[in-house]
Amino acid sequence: MRCAVIGGGLLGLQLARKLLAKGHQVHIFEASPFVGGLSAPRDYGSFVHDRFYHVILPQDLETLALIDELGLSDRLRWSKARTGYSYNKRIHPMNGILDYLFFPALGFFQKLRLGLGLRKVRGIQDPGALYDQSAKDWLTELFGPQIYQRFWAPLLRAKFGAYADKVAAVFLHATMQRLLAARSGLAEKDSFGHLQGGYAILFRALTQDLESKGASIHLSTPIQAIQEDPSPGCNLTSHGPLGLQTQTFDQVYFTGPTETALSLAQGKARLHAQETLNAHPSGGTYLGVLCAHLVLKKSLSPYYILNLDEPDVDLTGVIEFSNLCDREAELAGNHLVFLPRYLPSDDPSFAKSDDELLPGFLTQAQKLFPSLQDKDIVSMGLERAPRVQPLPIAGNPPTQDELPKGSFRRPFQILNTSLLACATLNNNEVLGLCKKSAALFPSP
Ligand SMILES: Cc1cc2nc3c(=O)[nH]c(=O)nc-3n(C[C@H](O)[C@H](O)[C@H](O)COP(=O)(O)OP(=O)(O)OC[C@H]3O[C@@H](n4cnc5c(N)ncnc54)[C@H](O)[C@@H]3O)c2cc1C
Incomplete structure (x- = not known):
């Protein structure tokens, strides 16, 4: 045919x-x-890499099989991916039980409840049933209103913006499962993979x-x-x-x-x-993304992902891709940082020019990293994709x-x-x- x-x-x-x-x-x-x-790739001037940040998790068996089929397994690199959490303009590591115990935004009993709630999430057998409930209601039920407000609400706001109260629990469950599986490690614990060269x-x-x-x-x-x-x-x-x-x-x-x-x-x-x-x-209902990137002479933090609980910072997170890869081999010795901002696909910002948008992204980054100056920046640019993530809305399965x-x-x-x-x-x-x-x- x-x-x-x-x-x-x-x-x-x-x-x-x-x-x-x-x-x-x-x-x-x-x-x-x-x-x-x-x-797809992007030309960053002195190197070419993905236009958006991409990692492969150890449980991504279909992706790994395709890489193998195409004879590219020797280009696969695994690295420890460290996660940070920015709260009150201080960055806290979030990579293991000790980091978690010292995390200042939650009290001891709240941490205990968070840990127990996450165990429950792992045990959920029928995620389809979570279509009817909003992520907000589900998380409040699982973790209690205080932990929801203190820990989950800022993350939902950063990721879903206007949809934070409407997104279905099924989506958050899938995200948590994916990250928890990476952490429990079918391969090396907390290892994220990528293809050398993207x-x-x-x-x-x-x-x-x-x-x-x-x-x-x-x-x-x-x-x-x-x-x-x-x-x-x-x-x-x-x-x-x-x-x-x-x-x-x-x-x-x-x-x-x-x-x-x-x-x-x-x-x-x-x-x-x-x-x-x-x-x-x-x-x-699509979420889109405006994603600025900074090619830098210096590193901003040791973390691959920096989650944000900073009400005055208008970013979904900070992804320092260079913390995962061999900078000399892949990034011409530079540091590469992505500043994504997820937005509804009809947000008027998508119609603005790069010149209108980029200074705003830099200001947001400088709120988190006040030592970042113009002299540290080799180049900056922006990728936009108004339709990235089809979003399940609660009650609309x-x-x-x-x-x-x-x-x-x-x-x-x-x-x-x-x-x-x-x-x-x-x-x-x-x-x-x-x-x-x-x-x-x-x-x-
Ligand atoms: C910021 C960001 C981070 C991500 N991180 C990861 C990650 O870490 N790991 C991971 O596995 N995935 C990640 N992804 C997701 C990954 O990029 C997607 O899973 C994947 O690109 C989806 O592929 P697709 O072919 O379904 O859609 P797309 O990549 O959107 O491709 C659709 C294609 O259709 C074309 N098209 C549309 N309309 C027409 C038309 N009328 N005529 C001709 N062509 C048309 C478009 O131009 C486009 O090329 C990330 C995505 C983003 C945006």
């Missing part, structure tokens, strides 16, 4: 590999001039693999219309380097946001997009399973991260979704 995949992020490229393995012909359409989507090397290998197997990758070619009538088949109108073109495919897989599909699709395809949105409503039963029979199919019901957004989940989807591809 002649298949099209819309979107050249990890999901689209891996789906394409699975379709090829089944014997289908594959065309991939990517709107940007490069593949990789949210995991995801760029994985996308290079994926592209070579796809092209060697006959896939066509059309870059700078956004799909502008999806038309399922008259069936069978699906017409795609693209606007690429060759101008406007309409082609017919037997099957089309769309990996971008469902609302984008809804805006492009007509006829039966539009109906399917609307049904997908109704069945997986997290696709209607999915009404269908992740994937249909049987096989993908219809010519137009939406396969994106909004289908991941009880998971956080990460590449391991994306690859897991591809694997499950492959079992549903029809025979050629």
